[in-house]
Amino acid sequence: MKALRIVGRSFRDAFKSVFRNFSLSMASILCATITLLVVAVSLIIAGNVEDVTKNLEKELTIVVYLEKNATEEDASFIQSSIKNMKDVASVTYKSKEEWKNEMSEYDPTYSDIFDSYSENPLLDSLVVSVKDVNSLESVTSEIRKLDKIDSAGYGKDAVTTIISVFDFVEKVTIVIVIALIFVTAFLITNTIKLTIYSRRNEIEIMRLVGSSNTAIKLPFVIEGFVIGILGSIIPIILTIYGYIIAYEKLNGYIYVELIKLIAPFNFVFYIALIIMVMGALIGMFGSLLAVRKYLKI
């Protein structure tokens, strides 16, 4: 009961203090808001990038063309030996006739071109998908060592460039987010420092009448917590509504249908939860720094 009353008192004091020094608290709250907004945007980007990358990886396949003189037995031998390689998920046979039909369907000009040949100019092939996108290269070079292989390759350039750009974007945002977190924590530390200063008489009396150290420190830590939570309100609202609206406006993809956005529900709620928890943690971290540094007990 006693501990509960002290916690209750601390919450009351924390809220009082936030509103008493409103301009100062506002600066910290705004800083937390900006930081958390950036965090929210980066989380949304990171989440989508990861999702897109995963989808792209799924579609990433190695196409192996067999030599013209390869027999069906050769084909099935090669198929089974590729299948036995490590990192290979699946191997499917695709004959030159299948390719021809598919291409003709895609664009009628192809069928005109094919018609000018007496026989199918294409090659029989194997389509190989791998378990991990990073093993594309090693698997490809291993396949090339096999007999009766005309060529083996994957859509290297476009896809790997996209993935590496995403990777870079992710790293840059992580650096920015960490920097912003530190700036915010520092500002909150400063706010709490001034609160400690403005309440030094109260602290002195609390010490003299025998408040435990925890009871003296708790209001300040909770104040940081409150600042963090208040700072997370706007980012949370913007995240939820902003993402839903953006998703609808863009019809769920960016530029090409290959780059699909994650459906808003429950994605936005996860992001909102992360933002709120982060706000609270940054606030408490900032005030703990201040309490440790400036509150001498």
Add this chain to the structure above:
Amino acid sequence: MKFIELKNVNKTYSTGVTALADLSVEIDKGEFVFVIGHTASGKSTFIKMLYREEKPTSGSVIVGGINVAKLRNGRVYKLRRKIGVVFQDFKLLPKLTVYENVAFALECLGVSSKEIRPKVMKAIEIVGLKEKVRSFPHQLSGGEQQRVCIARAIVNEPKLLICDEPTGNLDPDTSKEIMKVIDNINKDLKTTVIMATHDKEIVNRMKKRVLLIEHGILTGDYLKGSYKSHESA
């Protein structure tokens, strides 16, 4: 065992100043003791040691069975709950009323509001401020503010009341009234009182035990002492 026991206490500040040298003294439960001496004589250090604002460099300080010298920082509050402290500058919270200022001491300790009310009213009654419970400190005279401070110090029914020049900012008549209040607390509540003061008149009139500290050394301990006793010596 005596209520307060100091044995061979030395205190040297980090600046190299020796505040107390080989001080030993015993004080019984329920005693009323004046501590006198010039400014920078070490009497403030002596007083501060009792509520662990300062730690002795060597020697032992035992207050109510607690060895203050060996008390860890995290445990200091246990000692402080047994002690009430009154200062020259009253240290009241300006935005709180008289009632709230006194209640603050109990609220910090997590006492329920049901228990707080009668205790606070009793303390305010003892210091004779019943009519002013709703006043703010700036609406009170110096003497009245000091009464609030005393009420706050005794509201938790401490065994020991430490007064650091409580009359330093007050005129002689008001000082007399404050001393009456403190004397009554000593007599009626059996609270041990230790009071540092410069006020010769009070010490001479009250005829209580007097400890004289000069240059960090306890040079006099008079049972029914006065300022005169050491000035003539």
